[in-house]
Amino acid sequence: MSLPNEIVLRPRFQLVLPQPAEELLGKLQHARRTPFFIKRLDDHIFIQFDAAHSHFWSPQLQLEILAEDPSGARVYGLFGPNPTLWTFFMFLHFGVATVFLIFGVWAYSSMSLDRSYGLQLGVMGAMLVLWFVLYAIGRAGRAKGKPQMQELHSFLMEVIGTKLF
Numbered sequence: 001m002s003l004p005n006e007i008v009l010r011p012r013f014q015l016v017l018p019q020p021a022e023e024l025l026g027k028l029q030h031a032r033r034t035p036f037f038i039k040r041l042d043d044h045i046f047i048q049f050d051a052a053h054s055h056f057w058s059p060q061l062q063l064e065i066l067a068e069d070p071s072g073a074r075v076y077g078l079f080g081p082n083p084t085l086w087t088f089f090m091f092l093h094f095g096v097a098t099v100f101l102i103f104g105v106w107a108y109s110s111m112s113l114d115r116s117y118g119l120q121l122g123v124m125g126a127m128l129v130l131w132f133v134l135y136a137i138g139r140a141g142r143a144k145g146k147p148q149m150q151e152l153h154s155f156l157m158e159v160i161g162t163k164l165f
Contacts, residue, residue, distance in 0.1 A: 013077045017160065021065050021073035024160060028063065031159045036152075047152055048082075057141040058082065061152040077156070079149050081141070092134060100127040 017024065021043070028047075029040040035053030039046045045063040048054070060083075064076040080086060107120035 011079050015075040015077070016068060017073050017075060018071065019073060019160070020071060021067040024065050024073050024075070027159055028065075028156075031155075033155065036155055047155065049148060055144070056085070057145040059145045059149045059152065061156060063156075075160075079152065081145065085141075089134070089138060093131070096127050096130050096134070100124055103127070 025040065025043065025045065028045045029038060031038060035050050037048045037050045039048075043065055045065065047061040047063070049058045049060075059079055059081055062078045062080065066074050066076070068074045081089075103120045103123045107117040107124065110117035110120060
């Protein structure tokens with residue numbers, strides 16, 4: 001499996017490796033190299049950039065390593081933005097959608113009652129523009145984080161000692 005040139009939003013991957021899960025978890029947990037910061041929580045490994053190399057759009061790699069059999073493991077990986085950033089963007093999208101729907105219902109009610117509804121349509125139009133702005137900001141952020149995503153990928157392949165990607 002290879003990473004495409006165009007990194008998709010929150011790309012996922014799955015690997016089956018001939019190494020025991022606990023050995024992989026130990027390798028990843030104890031791998032120390034600048035600029036990476038590694039946390040382990042049970043069967044999960046989180047690889048992030050340290051504060052000195054991190055910026056607003058820095059991605060992180062989340063891994064779940066499960067025992068497939070005594071001598072093998074399955075690795076589930078997810079590249080994504082910082083969870084705080086992801087939650088913030090989802091909150092913004094939800095807010096824009098909510099305002100759009102509220103003003104849509106208000107516009108329909110006003111139209112049904114033969115009242116003016118230009119303001120409501122204007123706000124709905126502004127929400128559409130805001131959606132496109134949020135989309136453009138997200139694309140720009142993803143482009144800015146792409147080189148670091150490639151660094152995370154290279155680091156993972158180096159630590160687990162395989163060339164599957």
